[in-house]
Amino acid sequence: KVKKAVELAKKRMPEIMVDGEMQADVAVNEDILKNLFKFSTLKRPADILIFPDLQSANISYKLLSQLSDCTAIGPILAPVNQAVNIVQRTASVEEIVNMTHLTALLTKDKEQNESL
Numbered sequence: 353k354v355k356k357a358v359e360l361a362k363k364r365m366p367e368i369m370v371d372g373e374m375q376a377d378v379a380v381n382e383d384i385l386k387n388l389f390k391f392s393t394l395k396r397p398a399d400i401l402i403f404p405d406l407q408s409a410n411i412s413y414k415l416l417s418q419l420s421d422c423t424a425i426g427p428i429l430a431p432v433n434q435a436v437n438i439v440q441r442t443a444s445v446e447e448i449v450n451m452t453h454l455t456a457l458l459t460k461d462k463e464q465n466e467s468l
Contacts, residue, residue: 353404354372354373355372355373357402358370358371358372369393369394369395370393371392371393371394371398374389374392376401376412378392379394379397379398379401380397380398380401381397382396382397385397406427406429409426409427410427413426413427414440417447423446423450424447425447425450425451425454426451428454434459434462435455435456435458435459435462436455437451437454437455437458438451439451
């Protein structure tokens with residue numbers, strides 16, 4: 353699945369930097385990425401992480417949002433026929449606004465692609 357997804361992403365959006373399946377520490381740690389994974393196509397740590405299922409994504413999302421100063425946006429459900437996302441019960445106003453904005457952008461993008 354991951355290999356096909358990477359191939360599809362590179363085909364549809366060749367301008368983005370995307371790599372395949374890897375451990376989270378490799379994806380976000382520049383030293384590990386550069387020294388142990390020289391074969392990776394990433395030139396810098398990943399800023400978007402994709403997880404194999406909602407449960408692992410949710411665990412990671414909650415840990416990142418609680419243990420760092422990052423702006424965590426998610427979890428994002430994909431692929432679906434409509435732009436639908438989940439707002440956590442404990443979400444802040446900023447998190448709700450971010451998810452609403454993202455869902456609106458996904459809806460607009462879907463509508464534009466359908467009109468082509």
